[in-house]
Amino acid sequence: MTPKTELFGRIEDYCLELLDAQETSTFEKELELNEELREEVELHKNIHAAITELDILDLKGKLEAIQIENNPDTLTNESFELFDEFTQIQEVTEKLAPEELINSFESLPKVHVYQHEIASKENIHHYYKEQNVSNEVDVMEDDLNGFDMEGLEGLEEAVLETDILNLRETLQQVASSVEPQYSVTDIDEFLNGELSDDILAEFEVELEQNDDLQGEVSLHKDIELAVGEEDVMDLRGELRNIMQSETSWNVSEKSIEDFIDGILEEDLLAEFNAELEENTDLIAEVALREHINNAIAESDIQSLRAGLAKARTDADKKEVKSIVMPHFEVGTTRFWRNSVAMIVVLVGLAGILNTGLQSVDKSYNKYFESPTWASERSVTNTLNTIQTAQIHFQAAEYQKTIDFLNVTSIAKDEAFVAEFYKGLSYQNLDDFNAAILEYSKVITHGNNMFIEEAEWYKSLCYLKLNNKLEAKQELVAVIDRKGHYEKDAKAILRRLRYSFK
Amino acid sequence: MINYTDAQILKGILRHDNLILQDIYKQYYYKVNYFIKKNQGSEDDASDIFQEAIIVIYRKLKENDLIFEKSSFQGYLFSVCRFLWLKQLEKRRIERERLNDSLPFQEDLYDDNLVELVDQNAKYGLYQKHFKTLSTDCQKLLQLFFEKVPLREIAKIMGYKTEKYAKTRKYKCKELLIKRIKQDTEFKKILEDDT
Numbered sequence: 001m002t003p004k005t006e007l008f009g010r011i012e013d014y015c016l017e018l019l020d021a022q023e024t025s026t027f028e029k030e031l032e033l034n035e036e037l038r039e040e041v042e043l044h045k046n047i048h049a050a051i052t053e054l055d056i057l058d059l060k061g062k063l064e065a066i067q068i069e070n071n072p073d074t075l076t077n078e079s080f081e082l083f084d085e086f087t088q089i090q091e092v093t094e095k096l097a098p099e100e101l102i103n104s105f106e107s108l109p110k111v112h113v114y115q116h117e118i119a120s121k122e123n124i125h126h127y128y129k130e131q132n133v134s135n136e137v138d139v140m141e142d143d144l145n146g147f148d149m150e151g152l153e154g155l156e157e158a159v160l161e162t163d164i165l166n167l168r169e170t171l172q173q174v175a176s177s178v179e180p181q182y183s184v185t186d187i188d189e190f191l192n193g194e195l196s197d198d199i200l201a202e203f204e205v206e207l208e209q210n211d212d213l214q215g216e217v218s219l220h221k222d223i224e225l226a227v228g229e230e231d232v233m234d235l236r237g238e239l240r241n242i243m244q245s246e247t248s249w250n251v252s253e254k255s256i257e258d259f260i261d262g263i264l265e266e267d268l269l270a271e272f273n274a275e276l277e278e279n280t281d282l283i284a285e286v287a288l289r290e291h292i293n294n295a296i297a298e299s300d301i302q303s304l305r306a307g308l309a310k311a312r313t314d315a316d317k318k319e320v321k322s323i324v325m326p327h328f329e330v331g332t333t334r335f336w337r338n339s340v341a342m343i344v345v346l347v348g349l350a351g352i353l354n355t356g357l358q359s360v361d362k363s364y365n366k367y368f369e370s371p372t373w374a375s376e377r378s379v380t381n382t383l384n385t386i387q388t389a390q391i392h393f394q395a396a397e398y399q400k401t402i403d404f405l406n407v408t409s410i411a412k413d414e415a416f417v418a419e420f421y422k423g424l425s426y427q428n429l430d431d432f433n434a435a436i437l438e439y440s441k442v443i444t445h446g447n448n449m450f451i452e453e454a455e456w457y458k459s460l461c462y463l464k465l466n467n468k469l470e471a472k473q474e475l476v477a478v479i480d481r482k483g484h485y486e487k488d489a490k491a492i493l494r495r496l497r498y499s500f501k
Numbered sequence: 502m503i504n505y506t507d508a509q510i511l512k513g514i515l516r517h518d519n520l521i522l523q524d525i526y527k528q529y530y531y532k533v534n535y536f537i538k539k540n541q542g543s544e545d546d547a548s549d550i551f552q553e554a555i556i557v558i559y560r561k562l563k564e565n566d567l568i569f570e571k572s573s574f575q576g577y578l579f580s581v582c583r584f585l586w587l588k589q590l591e592k593r594r595i596e597r598e599r600l601n602d603s604l605p606f607q608e609d610l611y612d613d614n615l616v617e618l619v620d621q622n623a624k625y626g627l628y629q630k631h632f633k634t635l636s637t638d639c640q641k642l643l644q645l646f647f648e649k650v651p652l653r654e655i656a657k658i659m660g661y662k663t664e665k666y667a668k669t670r671k672y673k674c675k676e677l678l679i680k681r682i683k684q685d686t687e688f689k690k691i692l693e694d695d696t
Contacts, residue, residue, distance in 0.1 A: 059641050184676045215692075223678065226628035233629050235517050235559055239552045242519070242526050248534070250527045278603075279531035280538075446637030 011037075117229050174377040181206070182213060187220050241476050245493060249282040250275060256282075260289055367488060368427070370458050385410055386417055391483060398425035416442050420450040432461040450476065463492070514555065515562050525555065529575065532604060533582045539601040540586065550589070554581040557615075557622050566614065572607055579604040585619065586612055592690060608656040624691055631681045639674035646671050 013019050014027050031037055093195040182190075182203065189195050190203050207213050250254075251272055258264040259272055275283055385408045394399040404423045405418045423438030435457070442454040459474030471492075505513065505524055513521025533554075534547040542550075558581065561567040569577060583606045590600075632640060638659065646656045656667040682688050 036518065166674060185672050188672065219679065222624060223628050223649050226625040227632050227643055229625060230644070231627065232556060232559065236552060236556060237556055238519065239524060240516055242523055243548050246526060248526060248530045275531065278535040281531065281533065466663055
């Protein structure tokens with residue numbers, strides 16, 4: 001139904017009081033605002049009133065009957081004799097073109113004719129056409145064939161071609177869901193010259209005409225070149241390591257200290273100030289050191305803290321294992337003084353100073369938390385090797401876990417599970433070298449879910465062994481994975497950076 | 502602190518000399534960082550741009566296409582960093598007219614060669630990023646294959662029983678790599694730029 005016929009239907013319903021209360025109220029509100037609608041409703045009411053004037057119609061019928069009785073030969077449709085000559089008037093009798101009718105005034109006939117015009121152009125199945133054949137329809141079609149759809153020629157036909165519209169939509173869906181004609185294997189074989197002659201000829205014809213295939217082949221070639229650039233990948237890796245582990249300022253530690261102490265030589269001072277203006281890392285470093293100096297000056301607070309720390313140590317019997325073993329060089333007194341100062345202050349005052357630096361006394365124990373062995377469901381009633389080892393591990397029987405895993409044969413595809421938990425067991429037993437060996441196997445295996453954890457625990461082992469270089473490398477690898485341990489690894493790296501320099 | 506000459510720096514980059522790379526980082530990074538932060542970038546943006554600028558210079562060096570006539574290493578590095586950042590701003594649809602130029606740069610370095618190289622670097626960088634996300638055996642397998650090592654040899658190195666398995670595994674690795682690349686929104690942007 002077109003909006004116009006819908007509207008006329010609504011007007012009719014309103015006139016016949018067929019609308020419900022809400023609809024009536026809405027309609028009346030609209031009626032108040034819309035003059036055009038008011039006129040239409042008025043017209044409808046008049047037509048309605050005219051049709052329902054039964055007394056007049058009755059009278060008219062009777063008069064006609066009288067006329068027929070008096071003059072049976074004259075059978076006309078006209079009322080009264082006033083219409084006798086109407087047939088002679090051209091304007092009244094001539095047939096109106098539909099567009100003239102539409103342009104003349106707004107009313108029901110206009111819509112009616114318009115709908116017929118649409119209907120006349122609908123694609124109707126022959127079966128239904130045959131059933132609807134009548135002279136009346138023919139006449140109507142003849143009348144409306146001249147209807148001028150200026151500028152809209154073909155529009156209706158196009159809109160009504162729903163079958164074509166559906167087909168087009170289906171084709172689009174099919175195109176987006178269908179896999180490309182040539183797989184990775186085919187393209188690879190083409191690039192490696194492994195396609196048979198007939199398939200190669202077919203492929204080349206397709207390649208010439210198919211933009212998507214050209215794109216795929218080009219992507220394969222580029223990937224091959226990109227993957228071959230081992231040197232670029234290595235360089236990128238090295239740069240990333242440098243950026244993560246090195247300080248970004250171009251002045252020596254001595255210069256920073258001299259600057260803070262106000263004894264930096266004039267020529268160096270200008271250079272230092274120039275860098276300090278732009279280098280935010282250097283600004284932060286200078287601020288940190290100044291805070292440390294200020295904190296050291298608070299000797300009373302320091303002694304209080306020392307007392308508190310001693311009391312806490314006495315209360316807590318647990319051994320604290322430091323991951324950081326400061327390395328002092330006798331002779332470099334300034335460095336010694338500063339390092340000791342940093343450690344003392346960072347242990348006690350990091351929170352208060354709000355420098356963002358955590359305590360150097362973060363222990364290995366803080367980071368090394370032996371994980372629980374994730375329980376697995378068994379499909380059989382008997383315990384398999386891994387499950388038995390798991391029971392030992394969960395009971396903290398680490399030596400038993402290792403012994404059991406050493407003597408039992410484990411399926412190759414599960415070996416990394418055993419290696420990982422053996423590593424953890426060794427680590428729990430403080431046998432860090434053995435643990436590192438097991439973790440390395442897990443990492444070398446390459447395709448398992450324990451790699452990140454293995455790297456993380458391996459780095460902790462290196463820390464415990466005071467092997468800073470290896471520890472840094474493992475920590476950088478952990479950071480690169482951007483996984484669960486990234487934040488902790490960064491924290492340790494930062495601490496190493498500030499503690500070992 | 503040693504002051505390296507431009508020639509030493511370039512040789513150092515070619516050799517991936519850690520000391521030289523550290524020196525470059527310490528000497529120039531903060532200036533690039535300052536420039537990028539002044540122009541709507543972050544610390545991460547700065548380190549990415551700095552790293553990729555060194556890679557671009559390395560590519561130029563490999564092609565024997567880097568001669569400093571009017572420029573110096575510093576000038577060239579800053580110009581490349583600035584150019585890379587301009588491209589980033591363009592991608593992010595940020596106006597580049599209001600650029601706060603704190604880096605000395607040379608407009609005449611921005612020729613077609615550099616544009617092409619930077620585009621290629623971006624594309625290859627993306628592919629390499631996804632390559633690095635593959636398992637180590639997949640990476641090794643693909644590398645051996647691209648180095649034209651015979652399949653029999655590859656199977657032996659990788660510990661596979663048959664050549665056929667090596668081939669199948671290689672296809673799977675490559676398929677995974679291509680899938681990851683295609684899913685990357687950056688790849689779609691690169692495609693748009695190409696067309």
